[in-house]
Amino acid sequence: MEQLLRFLMRYGVYFLFVFLEAISFVFVVNQNSFQRASFLSSSNYLSASVYAAANSVVEYFGLSEANRQLSDENNQLKNRVVRLEAELAQLTDTTDRRPLVVADKEYQFIAAKVISNSINKLQNSITLNKGRLDGIEPEMGVVNNQGVVGIVSTVTSHYATVIPVLNSKSRISCKSKRSGDFGVLVWNGIDPDYVQMEEVPRHAVIRVGDTLVTSGFSSIFPEGIPVGYVTRCATPENKSYYSIEARTAAVFRTLSYVKVVRFKYREELREVQKEGEQ
Amino acid sequence: MSTNLVLKQTLRFVLLVLLQVLIFNNIRFLGYVNPMLFIWFVIALPTGVNRSVTLLLAFLMGTLIDIFSNTPGMYAFATVFVAFIRKDLLLLFVPKDVYADYEPSVKVLGLPIFLKYVACMVILLHLILFSLEAFSFQHYWLVLLKTGVNSVITILLVLSTQKFK
Numbered sequence: 001m002e003q004l005l006r007f008l009m010r011y012g013v014y015f016l017f018v019f020l021e022a023i024s025f026v027f028v029v030n031q032n033s034f035q036r037a038s039f040l041s042s043s044n045y046l047s048a049s050v051y052a053a054a055n056s057v058v059e060y061f062g063l064s065e066a067n068r069q070l071s072d073e074n075n076q077l078k079n080r081v082v083r084l085e086a087e088l089a090q091l092t093d094t095t096d097r098r099p100l101v102v103a104d105k106e107y108q109f110i111a112a113k114v115i116s117n118s119i120n121k122l123q124n125s126i127t128l129n130k131g132r133l134d135g136i137e138p139e140m141g142v143v144n145n146q147g148v149v150g151i152v153s154t155v156t157s158h159y160a161t162v163i164p165v166l167n168s169k170s171r172i173s174c175k176s177k178r179s180g181d182f183g184v185l186v187w188n189g190i191d192p193d194y195v196q197m198e199e200v201p202r203h204a205v206i207r208v209g210d211t212l213v214t215s216g217f218s219s220i221f222p223e224g225i226p227v228g229y230v231t232r233c234a235t236p237e238n239k240s241y242y243s244i245e246a247r248t249a250a251v252f253r254t255l256s257y258v259k260v261v262r263f264k265y266r267e268e269l270r271e272v273q274k275e276g277e278q
Numbered sequence: 279m280s281t282n283l284v285l286k287q288t289l290r291f292v293l294l295v296l297l298q299v300l301i302f303n304n305i306r307f308l309g310y311v312n313p314m315l316f317i318w319f320v321i322a323l324p325t326g327v328n329r330s331v332t333l334l335l336a337f338l339m340g341t342l343i344d345i346f347s348n349t350p351g352m353y354a355f356a357t358v359f360v361a362f363i364r365k366d367l368l369l370l371f372v373p374k375d376v377y378a379d380y381e382p383s384v385k386v387l388g389l390p391i392f393l394k395y396v397a398c399m400v401i402l403l404h405l406i407l408f409s410l411e412a413f414s415f416q417h418y419w420l421v422l423l424k425t426g427v428n429s430v431i432t433i434l435l436v437l438s439t440q441k442f443k
Contacts, residue, residue: 024358190420
């Protein structure tokens, strides 16, 4: 017994070292499953309130940029109202006909504020100040007035964590607005202003300047939200795919206000897709 | 250990964690600049502190930063490793005649020894951190680039905390 104790006293540090490293390593390896455990993510109460407090100070410095973005969006919305009003007037004019278009109410938007945002890592993340009580759930899309931002990963009562496009694990299905050719949007972890589009076959027609938009295949994003603008595209001799680089539509360096996309028939679509697979 | 010292180390701990998660992890320059000043806590911890306590403190610090930056286990692993190797590095670089309980700093060790010690700690930390972050050999040159750039910045930051005279 005494010998055992002496042994432990002598080598206890090494055991502790191995033990702590083992715990950390298990966390690292199971990153994906632990990201769901919200107490280990930045949406837990402690870290989220620290971020919220820090953000309430920092946001004053970004106010002019935030103002500009909001007024831009305001403008866009006003233009849309005018256009839609005109359309509506046109439709209601021809009295006895039913409206040709039914308003698209499948998607709702929940406005949220970014309280923490990183762009200098391989696995970047964003924390929002809205959570489950505001109707946000995991795997909802996040956009701002410029374009796609990312996908919600963890949700607590009042906060949510988002995996942005600038995360080497993010894969978002997208297409060229002009030609309709599909691909997958990924990020190589280097420049936070540029993302890459993969899996576009050589026979597709993609040109520099094309707008890349969401494909609308999943229930996460509506179709046609911009994700990037092609800045470089090439067909390497020895590859059967295009190599495409695009500037991100959303400017991640100055992200402040975003909208979470809520798809009304999400469960229904998922069910039907699951049944189709079987 | 006196209460004063505990208080000083606690303050430093909290301050460095906050600095790290609120400022250094949010630098938006070039997309890969992310210095790790928080390691100064482990670097400058008095050598009289029990080795097990040092490991536990390092683990706590790493886990806190992990929670803030959504990287479970990453900082904890790297910080604990560096905290463990610290004693051996000090034994390697510091001449035997320096007294047993001291706070590693330029004042006590002199610039050349301190710099060697800090450089080893910082480069190891960054290498482990960025390798774990990438978690594949696919990004190896990016890992090396980030390690190089950020190590230099972190070493400069650590030196900026030192009194030279």
